[in-house]
Amino acid sequence: MSLITVGTMAFDAIETPFGKTDKIVGGSATYVAYAASNFVKPVQQVSIVGYDFPLEEMEELKRRGVQMDGVEIVPDKKSFFWSGRYHEDMNSRDTLITDLNVLADFNPKIPDSYQGAEFLMLGNLHPSTQLSVIQQMKERPKLIAMDTMNFWMASAMPELTEVLKHVDMLIVNDAEARELTALFSLVKAAKAIMKMGPRYLIIKKGEHGALLFHGDDVFFAAALPLEDVFDPTGAGDTFAGGFMGHIARTGDISFENMKRGIIVGSAMASFCVEKFGPTRLKEVTKPEIDARIQLFKDLVSFEIELE
Amino acid sequence: MSLITVGTMAFDAIETPFGKTDKIVGGSATYVAYAASNFVKPVQQVSIVGYDFPLEEMEELKRRGVQMDGVEIVPDKKSFFWSGRYHEDMNSRDTLITDLNVLADFNPKIPDSYQGAEFLMLGNLHPSTQLSVIQQMKERPKLIAMDTMNFWMASAMPELTEVLKHVDMLIVNDAEARELTALFSLVKAAKAIMKMGPRYLIIKKGEHGALLFHGDDVFFAAALPLEDVFDPTGAGDTFAGGFMGHIARTGDISFENMKRGIIVGSAMASFCVEKFGPTRLKEVTKPEIDARIQLFKDLVSFEIELE
Numbered sequence: 001m002s003l004i005t006v007g008t009m010a011f012d013a014i015e016t017p018f019g020k021t022d023k024i025v026g027g028s029a030t031y032v033a034y035a036a037s038n039f040v041k042p043v044q045q046v047s048i049v050g051y052d053f054p055l056e057e058m059e060e061l062k063r064r065g066v067q068m069d070g071v072e073i074v075p076d077k078k079s080f081f082w083s084g085r086y087h088e089d090m091n092s093r094d095t096l097i098t099d100l101n102v103l104a105d106f107n108p109k110i111p112d113s114y115q116g117a118e119f120l121m122l123g124n125l126h127p128s129t130q131l132s133v134i135q136q137m138k139e140r141p142k143l144i145a146m147d148t149m150n151f152w153m154a155s156a157m158p159e160l161t162e163v164l165k166h167v168d169m170l171i172v173n174d175a176e177a178r179e180l181t182a183l184f185s186l187v188k189a190a191k192a193i194m195k196m197g198p199r200y201l202i203i204k205k206g207e208h209g210a211l212l213f214h215g216d217d218v219f220f221a222a223a224l225p226l227e228d229v230f231d232p233t234g235a236g237d238t239f240a241g242g243f244m245g246h247i248a249r250t251g252d253i254s255f256e257n258m259k260r261g262i263i264v265g266s267a268m269a270s271f272c273v274e275k276f277g278p279t280r281l282k283e284v285t286k287p288e289i290d291a292r293i294q295l296f297k298d299l300v301s302f303e304i305e306l307e
Numbered sequence: 308m309s310l311i312t313v314g315t316m317a318f319d320a321i322e323t324p325f326g327k328t329d330k331i332v333g334g335s336a337t338y339v340a341y342a343a344s345n346f347v348k349p350v351q352q353v354s355i356v357g358y359d360f361p362l363e364e365m366e367e368l369k370r371r372g373v374q375m376d377g378v379e380i381v382p383d384k385k386s387f388f389w390s391g392r393y394h395e396d397m398n399s400r401d402t403l404i405t406d407l408n409v410l411a412d413f414n415p416k417i418p419d420s421y422q423g424a425e426f427l428m429l430g431n432l433h434p435s436t437q438l439s440v441i442q443q444m445k446e447r448p449k450l451i452a453m454d455t456m457n458f459w460m461a462s463a464m465p466e467l468t469e470v471l472k473h474v475d476m477l478i479v480n481d482a483e484a485r486e487l488t489a490l491f492s493l494v495k496a497a498k499a500i501m502k503m504g505p506r507y508l509i510i511k512k513g514e515h516g517a518l519l520f521h522g523d524d525v526f527f528a529a530a531l532p533l534e535d536v537f538d539p540t541g542a543g544d545t546f547a548g549g550f551m552g553h554i555a556r557t558g559d560i561s562f563e564n565m566k567r568g569i570i571v572g573s574a575m576a577s578f579c580v581e582k583f584g585p586t587r588l589k590e591v592t593k594p595e596i597d598a599r600i601q602l603f604k605d606l607v608s609f610e611i612e613l614e
Contacts, residue, residue, distance in 0.1 A: 088491065089491065184395065184396065185533070185534050185535060186532060187532045187533060187534045188534055205515070208512070208515040208516075209515075209516075209529070211532060218532055218606060219606065219607070219609070220529040220532065220606050220607055221607075221609075222516070222527040222529065222607070225493060225494045225518060225525055225527065226492070226494060227492050227494045227495055228492060256609075256610070259609040260609055260610070260611045263609060263611055264611075290613045293611060293613060294613065297609075297611065299525060299526065299527050300526070300527055300528075300529070300607045302526070302528075302563075302566040302567055302570060302604075303563070303567070304567045304570055304571075304600060304604065306597045306600060306601065
């Protein structure tokens with residue numbers, strides 16, 4: 001099975017209460033690829049970078065089974081750059097700088113070699129860009145999942161509404177689910193979103209875990225209680241990457257298997273936040289991932305006999 | 308096994324985005340008793356009320372196996388009264404009125420008939436009052452749990468520090484755990500609190516579930532995703548009552564059994580918020596409770612094979 005992942009590959013400058021990094025590789029597709037490549041090969045990357053994106057990063061990803069045919073390299077422009085500062089509670093952040101650079105011209109092309117992929121993860125991009133990717137697929141993937149953000153709800157709601165009709169799953173955070181529907185109750189928001197198109201919905205709640213909705217079924221995955229969250233950047237994309245990696249590896253889109261995918265995604269995200277950027281994701285080993293998944297099992301497991 | 312519960316029996320006036328009630332029975336010990344009496348008899352109540360507290364409420368509780376020998380009735384004073392208004396998100400509220408009335412003189416006496424109780428739940432009261440109850444017990448209960456609040460951390464920290472040395476378990480919410488320790492990370496706060504005395508700690512996170520800590524063990528219980536939270540008043544006390552009711556019924560204070568207790572407490576709390584005050588707790592049946600506990604199992608259960 002193969003997984004196409006569309007999104008940014010970029011540089012981030014991050015400031016947290018624990019420290020500061022000037023320029024570190026980031027971008028949604030980078031995190032998705034690092035996470036998913038632990039589970040499925042190939043991961044087929046679609047992105048755009050400038051002349052300044054490190055070749056060794058591309059090579060590192062290729063060694064992990066990430067294909068780069070869909071990554072456009074613009075020779076005379078810089079890569080997308082984002083800079084932000086996290087608040088004490090790590091749940092909120094201020095964006096300091098957003099330099100679109102190459103991203104302003106991003107018009108993703110699905111290479112012929114990617115056609116036939118069963119799984120498609122659309123990172124947070126303009127909804128029209130997301131739709132154009134779906135339209136380029138000659139055979140509809142088995143599962144199309146997408147991320148989005150508040151910005152598009154304010155600036156491109158008609159386009160967002162349109163692309164939602166074409167995907168199977170939406171992956172957003174709680175604030176985004178509320179803004180998309182103008183409903184405070186996440187249960188009500190979930191019902192409203194599933195009427196907009198996606199049959200499956202994941203609502204990420206950061207340190208409070210994640211919810212999976214499908215019809216009348218609900219699954220809740222806890223987040224691991226951590227002593228410190230060093231840097232939350234990329235945790236949501238890493239979650240999506242772990243989830244889609246598991247789904248693509250197994251090829252199974254049953255609700256039961258999606259539950260497992262959410263645990264895998266949560267485990268990967270719990271590594272991501274341990275160090276700056278994708279640093280920890282590059283180090284993590286299979287035995288470490290298995291041990292972390294076991295922690296997630298132990299965290300919530302209980303036996304109760306009903307009389 | 309019997310359970311002593313010490314706390315307020317009172318009147319509340321509550322305003323939520325869904326409606327308003329002028330004067331409804333409330334108080335921590337009332338909620339604990341309604342919840343716990345589903346699981347264990349007798350529940351041995353220690354509280355104080357004024358001449359205005361409805362006799363039929365006392366009778367209702369007695370029918371459920373709640374003993375009233377420890378409830379002092381002051382003939383010339385009114386019962387404790389609290390009035391509050393919840394904000395849109397239901398996670399925060401403004402206190403409008405606090406009339407201590409009889410509570411100003413509350414000096415709980417443990418009746419002889421209560422001596423020998425194996426379980427003791429100390430509701431949120433002045434820490435010196437909580438300590439005096441512990442000191443009145445001729446035989447130390449098997450498990451002493453206590454609640455507290457930010458107010459005592461600001462006004463009676465030395466007394467709070469003292470009583471914490473004498474209890475087995477502290478049950479607080481996330482904001483209280485953070486304020487008690489001046490630590491933002493709940494994992495770090497938990498470690499610090501367990502050094503202050505309690506071997507067990509429950510941190511309630513409202514709609515985000517609850518955490519149980521003991522040594523290096525952690526358990527997380529999800530909250531049920533609800534369409535509407537009608538009135539959160541008493542949910543925390545109902546949680547504590549369900550928890551202690553289960554523990555007292557089984558007599559088992561192992562970590563594994565405490566996990567079950569937290570699920571039972573969470574289930575009871577999920578009923579509590581469905582209607583104003585303890586209304587829903589008075590209606591709920593054993594089959595409904597069992598079905599709700601099953602929902603909590605289904606919500607978080609997953610099977611994953613590690614290779």
